[in-house]
Amino acid sequence: MKACPYCAIVLNVVEIGGRERLACATCEFVHWNNPKPVTATVIPMDGGIVLVKRKCEPFVNDWCLPGGFIEAAEHPAESAAREVYEETGLEVQVSRLLEASAPGRGINVIILFYEAHPVGGKLIPGDDASDAGVFKQHELPTNIAFDLHRQIIHRWFKQTAEHSVGSRKAIKD
Template sequence: MRGVTRAVRDRGHCRRRADIRWRAGPTRAPRVTPRFCLACGARLRRVRAEGRWRRRCPRCGWTYYANPVPAVVAVIVRRGRLLLARRGRPPYAGTWDAPGGFLESGETPEQALRRELREEIGVGVRRARFVGFATDRYGPGGFVVLAAAYRVTPTSTKMRAADDVSEVRWFPLARVPWRAIAFVGLRGLLRKAVRRGTASVPPPDIEGYWQLTPGSSW
């Protein structure tokens, strides 16, 4: 997945380097927090609203919502083996992940899935079936990601690591390195997807899964 590499410096967003809040951890991931109103440029204030702490403009009332960033991942299983991609860039460089990435503006999840698989492992999508959602933080203290997972049949089994992937590998289902998969929410969803083709109800925290019955479509 691609991450945020620089702050947007337009008026009302991040005006100085200090606006990018770095968090310590195994890797560092940027957490971009606006300090100025996108509507009028006034300095935002931290207020308690709707049961959460938010940043709100005292002049015009505009409120910043830290909404999840949409992404897609591919669950590719063939002959009892699961395909995983090794992350070549932070956060969590060197750990395993499912092929996929963030949606570009104007893309549907299906379009993003096809683009990401072509970019990362060099294959197309023959068939794709939606299996569930996973939510995670993109690195320690990073932004929240909402990933839509698809059970994918690729156009070819000849795959190559490209873009931000350093290696692709097939793992027998009995030997998948679950604890080495970067994202906890995705890890749980992958377990459910390869085991029963369904996902379970999320726990009351940021990392979890949404229920989807077998055979459902999106």
């Protein structure tokens, strides 16, 4: 963004609150450059998780968790379920927020990682995906897009494995 959306004049760099911002010299417009929230969802299914193969840039043909940008005034959990349905054909029930994180390195988004369980639908790749599949931990593709997706996926499998060992122990005790 370089011009004021109201006055259409070039924005100036000014310091506001200890940070450099782009601001309009004529009206009070400031380009705050706040991050955009997106969702990404871990869906346990058949002993693995659902991944989609990317059809669009960046990382075309790499796999990732289904997700996308939150629409105006949309609840983030509803957004997560909507994106899952659009990309995988699965109707899901969001069970919990796993983590909120930011990739950094100039990528101005906040990613809300959810876990959701299938309650209906059928796994079919949707608009933004060229393929969709279920992957067990040892079957995960090597080309998973986005560092944070990889980290969350590996952490989720580790915690799920620890949890199931924990419950088996508890049953034995």
